[in-house]
Amino acid sequence: xxxxxxxxxxxxxxxxxxxxxxxxxxxxxxxxxxxxxxxxxxxxxxxxxxxxxxxxxxxxxxxxxxxxxxxxxxxxxxxxxxxxxxxxxxxxxxxxxxxxxxxxxxxxxxxxxxxxxxxxxxxxxxxxxxxxxxxxxxxxxxxxxxxxxxxxxxxxxxxxxxxxxxxxxxxxxxxxxxxxxxxxxxxxxxxxxxxxxxxxxxxxxxxxxxxxxxxxxxxxxxxxxxxxxxxxxxxxxxxxxxxxxxxxxxxxxxxxxxxxxxxxxxxxxxxxxxxxxxxxxxxxxxxxxxxxxxxxxxxxxxxxxxxxxxxxxxxxxxxxxxxxxxxxxxxxxxxxxxxxxxxxxxxxxxxxxxxxxxxxxxxxxxxxxxxxxxxxxxxxxxxxxxxxxxxxxxxxxxxxxxxxxxxxxxxxxxxxxxxxxxxxxxxxxxxxxxxxxxxxxxxx
Amino acid sequence: xxxxxxxxxxxxxxxxxxxxxxxxxxxxxxxxxxxxxxxxxxxxxxxxxxxxxxxxxxxxxxxxxxxxxxxxxxxxxxxxxxxxxxxxxxxxxxxxxxxxxxxxxxxxxxxxxxxxxxxxxxxxxxxxxxxxxxxxxxxxxxxxxxxxxxxxxxxxxxxxxxxxxxxxxxxxxxxxxxxxxxxxxxxxxxxxxxxxxxxxxxxxxxxxxxxxxxxxxxxxxxxxxxxxxxxxxxxxxxxx
Numbered sequence: 001x002x003x004x005x006x007x008x009x010x011x012x013x014x015x016x017x018x019x020x021x022x023x024x025x026x027x028x029x030x031x032x033x034x035x036x037x038x039x040x041x042x043x044x045x046x047x048x049x050x051x052x053x054x055x056x057x058x059x060x061x062x063x064x065x066x067x068x069x070x071x072x073x074x075x076x077x078x079x080x081x082x083x084x085x086x087x088x089x090x091x092x093x094x095x096x097x098x099x100x101x102x103x104x105x106x107x108x109x110x111x112x113x114x115x116x117x118x119x120x121x122x123x124x125x126x127x128x129x130x131x132x133x134x135x136x137x138x139x140x141x142x143x144x145x146x147x148x149x150x151x152x153x154x155x156x157x158x159x160x161x162x163x164x165x166x167x168x169x170x171x172x173x174x175x176x177x178x179x180x181x182x183x184x185x186x187x188x189x190x191x192x193x194x195x196x197x198x199x200x201x202x203x204x205x206x207x208x209x210x211x212x213x214x215x216x217x218x219x220x221x222x223x224x225x226x227x228x229x230x231x232x233x234x235x236x237x238x239x240x241x242x243x244x245x246x247x248x249x250x251x252x253x254x255x256x257x258x259x260x261x262x263x264x265x266x267x268x269x270x271x272x273x274x275x276x277x278x279x280x281x282x283x284x285x286x287x288x289x290x291x292x293x294x295x296x297x298x299x300x301x302x303x304x305x306x307x308x309x310x311x312x313x314x315x316x317x318x319x320x321x322x323x324x325x326x327x328x329x330x331x332x333x334x335x336x337x338x339x340x341x342x343x344x345x346x347x348x349x350x351x352x353x354x355x356x357x358x359x360x361x362x363x364x365x366x367x368x369x370x371x372x373x374x375x376x377x378x379x380x381x382x383x384x385x386x387x388x389x390x391x392x393x394x395x396x397x398x399x400x401x402x403x404x405x406x407x408x409x410x411x412x413x414x415x416x417x418x419x420x421x422x423x424x425x426x427x428x429x430x431x432x433x434x435x436x437x438x439x440x441x442x443x444x
Numbered sequence: 445x446x447x448x449x450x451x452x453x454x455x456x457x458x459x460x461x462x463x464x465x466x467x468x469x470x471x472x473x474x475x476x477x478x479x480x481x482x483x484x485x486x487x488x489x490x491x492x493x494x495x496x497x498x499x500x501x502x503x504x505x506x507x508x509x510x511x512x513x514x515x516x517x518x519x520x521x522x523x524x525x526x527x528x529x530x531x532x533x534x535x536x537x538x539x540x541x542x543x544x545x546x547x548x549x550x551x552x553x554x555x556x557x558x559x560x561x562x563x564x565x566x567x568x569x570x571x572x573x574x575x576x577x578x579x580x581x582x583x584x585x586x587x588x589x590x591x592x593x594x595x596x597x598x599x600x601x602x603x604x605x606x607x608x609x610x611x612x613x614x615x616x617x618x619x620x621x622x623x624x625x626x627x628x629x630x631x632x633x634x635x636x637x638x639x640x641x642x643x644x645x646x647x648x649x650x651x652x653x654x655x656x657x658x659x660x661x662x663x664x665x666x667x668x669x670x671x672x673x674x675x676x677x678x679x680x681x682x683x684x
Contacts, residue, residue, distance in 0.1 A: 132504045194456065343681065349574065350592040352638050355465030377673035381642055384670055385468050
């Protein structure tokens, strides 16, 4: 029945049937996930994080498949319904690899009983929807406490809040960066988790790599970053094209050229590599998978808009957006931008987070910024206070018209930054113009 | 010309709803008018500096608890500054700290500085969503104020204490009496963030005038078309 709903939903052209079949199935059979998952020959692995879970899941798939036949949820369909839908589509696979919403992780793990849980990072995100970071961390702790002994954990050692979860567990793989040369000169203002989870003192960092991620230690109680099992060293960016690093693992080292920019993608790669190694992949297989990776939905996806080369960039919260902007600003060149800000439920109805994003870094580079989405004027105003010259700020709430403005340029590159539902809208319009594939075709 | 000196209290702990946006708006609106602007951060253990405007933002529960233990030292000096004409803007958690106490849902109590006669008690649910107020400060024409609220605390004002505005849509102080925030002289407290000042440029300017003891001296007008449009859109969304 659920499979029939999926075809109907796709045939109606209103989404890819990514959650509806699962929602219907779970309504009739609340234990459906666990039941269907028993058909996965090698069990399943789940990935949760505030930022990077979609990219990490896609990287893990690029490494593992082939040779393995995987079941995956589609980009963003990361609640129980999305996972149930994936299992309805394909429960006769070798392994399930699922990205899971932070707030939904506890429930999904209880039903799915995965062999491996990957905990990526915790940043402040949509406070109106998720509540405070501590609440998510508490749910993750509860999840961890109920995890069977045989199940494995893979965690980001550089995030002190994540590292406070399941610290004592055996079979725990820790990943992180180990390259002081790639560190930031100072901690960013929007950083979360600056204070020791155990004793409340301020963490001291030997290196800060991104937000509050780094080589941390507490000068008061002595807690410190766990020893790294999987690490990235010698990180060397190649502009907006790629980043090179040395992947250090218990199986040895490998030089990797990841065809995506930014330190945050190095974290995603480490997370995917650690996952793959834990489910039996070899180091060479990991390296090959990462090197042939192509961007996930709206993550440095490239599109031709008339004579303009456009790059799609999903921005969801301050930490993620700051990394995108830091990466963009790195080349110092003048730029055309389109920023699409929506305030629907999936974006977070509270748009105050845009004030924690360092648009100031682009002030001297943004020649022209077209602001669009349900909160277009608010975005324009934010840029004005970031010292982007006002004559370069255009407000066009209608997204199709905004795209036209950008694509009318005779040449050059445009960066299209969009919140989650704004990216869906944007891609919908680009699909109509046959410039991108529908997002639900991606995971399959 | 006198400048504007802002003391930003606990910027490291109370910054959850992009409070730095409020500071950026004060800074730019001074700078665009050639008014000298300065901001100093005041952390845990620091002495309270002289300032024209004291800003206190909101934080996560744990941070707010930590700040509550420190801010008691500033109760008397801050009251003196206010008596001498300094302004205060306190948002969310900072607003609650202006009052006598905050009582958590489990009955745990956090002392405030008692600068304003108000108390806050946590409810079982959070009041979350877009909010619109109508404010009439100093008997002037009613002004619209828009933003976002997200709080479990129900704030009750003391007898005769006036709210900052009347709720047009949203919950406000406690979801019952139709009032939002507080305004006593040059002291303003509110649950409205978003952040507060960018979409409510008139309030930023009102604070700049009050904090500089500017009396009725008008500020040079600015081009606020983007600010006004952002406010209009926010009010329209809140009304849905």
